[in-house]
Amino acid sequence: MPEAAAADTTAGGAFEPKIVAFLCNWCSYAGADLAGISRIQYPPSIRVIRVPCSGRVDPFYILKALQKGADGVLVSGCHPGDCHYLTGNYVARRRFAVLNDLLEFAGIDPGRVSFSWVSAAEGERFAEVVRDVTEQVRQLGPNKKLLKDTIA
């Protein structure tokens, strides 16, 4: 996918990251919605994928996004204790912890993949998380590791 591999740039030439965001339906997606209807500004860097629960996010989805050209990945779910399915995010948290440490071990820059808890009432917080994550990925520059076609 050459067009996906090409780094996005704004008119000014600065690097604008592409970030895939997996948001849980019950909290973070609603939080993003609240940010939208409250007209809170945040960078248009994220591509939202709505999932039923953060527990639905297989670590593979995260790696696949990076392989297919995302510069960063954000996974966001309900705060611990607030899961719509009671324990989905607790189980997900263990998986993410292992993935986080494994990626760091493998030399994929920490910060490419971020995790957060954002509730449906935290529109401002959602915007803040996106701002932070976007800035973090912008600092790291375009994703080269794991990207298909760029490494033989």
Next chain:
Amino acid sequence: MSREDQLRKRAKELLANKEVAMVLGYRAGKRPGRATPAFVTRPEDADILIFDDRCGMNLAAYLPRVKHRGRIAVVAKGCDSRSIVTLLKERQVDRSQFFILGVGCEGVKENGRLSDSCTTCAYPNPVICDEMVGEKVAEREPAPDPLADFEKLSSDQRWQVLMDDVSRCIRCYACRQVCPNCYCPTCFVDANSPQWVGKTTAGSDNMMFHLMRAMHMAGRCVECGACSRGCPMGIDLMKFNRKVARVVRERFGAVAGLDPDQPPALAAFDPNDKQEFIR
């Protein structure tokens, strides 16, 4: 009576008394220094069984595939017994289906040297068994952290080292075939609707495969090293296995394959799990 003689005698008795339908053990391989699994169903064939430092395969890998044959007696060293515990936890086998003939293990040889995985072995004796054949062996002092040097490298260097290593992967999936944890009817690498893992041996696809293989081992891998020994390209798969095992041990205080009553670490949770990496 030597341990091997004892093993053959017990295998003969179990088969002759119809206590088991099959004894799953090791026999000498065609090439020197190698053993191969033996599926013994007749008492008179029990004399082919061996047990020594050639026996590196993890026999637990065969259990889900032979369980339909009836009750099975299986020869298990420390790591095999821990893999059986993993299979029990994940309800792939039933404890009553097996008679475990435990053997103490002094480490297996690979090309004449002690296999890398055995240098860090903390469980040379079976953690569960119905009967010990021969004496338990003394626990060895595990080698110091084998990941220490690698983890001192910079992020980019680590990536490069792993990339150089996994780039050689020919995706034969021998690591999966020998692994007792890999019993899925359809492996994620074979699933093609949707196709998760690229089929090419490009670095990116290979790295995806190895990272995901490691993720699937988290909290389940007993670090027997069968995958590393089985790899025809000599890829250091134990590096990934050791890392995830250590993460699970340090974060969740869980060690795979010890207690059949504990759920697998990644199928459970503690509300107080550390979450310093989550914003």
